[in-house]
Amino acid sequence: MAVYIQVLENLQRDGKNVISSELLARTCDVNPSQIRKDLAYFGEFGVRGVGYYVQDLITSIKQALGVDRVWKCALVGVGNLGRALLNHREFRLRGFHIVGAFDCDPFKIGEIVSGLEVVCSRRLKEKVDELGIEVGIITTPPERAQRACNYLVDAGIKGILNFAPARIEVPDDVNVEYVDFFHHFYAVAFNVTLALQD
Amino acid sequence: MAVYIQVLENLQRDGKNVISSELLARTCDVNPSQIRKDLAYFGEFGVRGVGYYVQDLITSIKQALGVDRVWKCALVGVGNLGRALLNHREFRLRGFHIVGAFDCDPFKIGEIVSGLEVVCSRRLKEKVDELGIEVGIITTPPERAQRACNYLVDAGIKGILNFAPARIEVPDDVNVEYVDFFHHFYAVAFNVTLALQD
DNA sequence: TGGTGTGAATTAATTCACAGCT
DNA sequence: AGCTGTGAATTAATTCACACCA
Incomplete structure (x- = not known):
């Protein structure tokens, strides 16, 4: 679609x-x-x-599809990828507004990234309620993905996009989409390898 | 896989x-x-x-899969997304080395991004041969994706990752993978909408 | 006439169930 | 005894073919 x-x-x-x-x-x-x-x-x-x-x-x-409206999103994990997504204005254009940035690193908390103050991940529930956030974006390293996910689930989030290269466990009523563009790189590498062999 | x-x-x-x-x-x-x-x-x-x-x-x-070796890549389109990918060191870690950055904008040509000099897209063939590039990454705006693609195909590239939100036409022996994370955002939005309705 | 919407036929993907190694 | 590899059975997805409507 x-x-x-x-x-x-x-x-x-x-x-x-x-x-x-x-x-x-x-x-x-x-x-x-x-x-x-x-x-x-x-x-x-x-x-x-x-x-x-x-x-x-x-x-x-x-x-x-339900994308004829604005979806407020929280981004967890202000690393390399997280910053790139925060700065990517295409999201806003498509109706996905990132209105909260979260991280557990005390050195990052308080920092302003793309106009948003980075907030402690522990305060997710509070902020989700306050801002009316419905979608979570995980951009942490793999080993912290499950923790980020737990914070989001506890905050009542029902839709999660996981950019971290790790599987996460969620209750049945929470929807997770895994985003991994290495998958596509592997696919290209595989197909080119195949073609070279013939 | x-x-x-x-x-x-x-x-x-x-x-x-x-x-x-x-x-x-x-x-x-x-x-x-x-x-x-x-x-x-x-x-x-x-x-x-x-x-x-x-x-x-x-x-x-x-x-x-054929990913037990280094794949040299050319990135075409040094915009927002292109820069983000050039700075993303995970690629190198996974064996995908971006060794050439190309753009058709004269103001960008010559600029150094993440240690690479941006080269005119017209010189793709020359550079692909010189550097032994096998994979192309398109990060142009949609209306320039086909042109970028044509340069890559002319240069003999057989594997392309298209991050631009546009379909492209290629000969049968060229493999294209479309990368679009809005697809995943739409999927989450759809599933959450469904769940809310029940 | 031309192109959609849809049941029927075909093809592909998934799951089951168990033989065969270690 | 336990877990893989794989043919057979099942289920799902894709394609065909045509009725139906502008």
Whole structure:
């Protein structure tokens, strides 16, 4: 779905108003019926004989995914990666506002990063309640990921993005997404290695 | 596979020498036979009645994936994200060495970022040959992704990581991996929205 | 006429269950 | 005795093919 949004937004930028599943499929490199199934799953967004209206489709998908609003996020772990994410303004553009930065290192607490004061991780619950935070972002080293996660879960957070290279345990009602771009590097390395062998 | 490496490296750090598919499955949150199938696909890494030796398994998987060596990479697009990646030393640790930084903006060319001189994208072929680069990383804005891609393909690169939010067209023998962490943000938003509705 | 939405057919992925080593 | 490797059974995902509607 995220891929479709991406492609549709680029189509919109290029001034396209209508798109067929056939064409959309070609750019996404998938089967046309795949696209129709995916889109029909959330509702009847298309017009028979015409295709999909790009602008309407973007709006519909975003609504269906629940990304047609602002999601307030807390970032835990103000290291290299954490700082990079805090400074990445694309997040705000996409509706994900990082409104709290947390770390357990006393030397970092109080520091201002990208306009946010770094707060002690222990105060997560307090801040989550105060600011109405719904999503947690973990950017700690792997060995501290579980602790960061526990703070987030205790604070009542139900959605977590884990950038740390470690698995974490959460209750059933908490959703975790693992973000690891080395996965993609490994995939490329593997495929290139394969291709070289033939 | 990348997940297994991640988990195994953490197990190793914790001093575990042997692991069963059952235990590994629990931490990865998958079925034990899934793990056995995946691992057996590349070779017989396990020992019946015992399990898998952690250190050996890491080595074997890395070998099978082709990540037991250094991969030289070129980064195209020295913007926000590009700079963040150039400064991220984890890449070097994992064997992915960014040895060239490219951009088409004359104001950026010549600038030194993280010890690398930014070079004009047009000189990619020359530099790829000179430095023995095998992997390309695209971190341009979406509208310039295809152009960056074309330079990489012309230079003979067979593996590309595309961080730009745009699809790109490549010949059949070139492998592209799309990296987009908004995908994960959308997934969390969607799942939390679903959970809130019930 | 042209392109969606969707049941049916096909293909792929996952899980089960157990033979076979150590 | 215990845990892997793997064919068989099951389940899920993808693709086909066409009815239906603008």
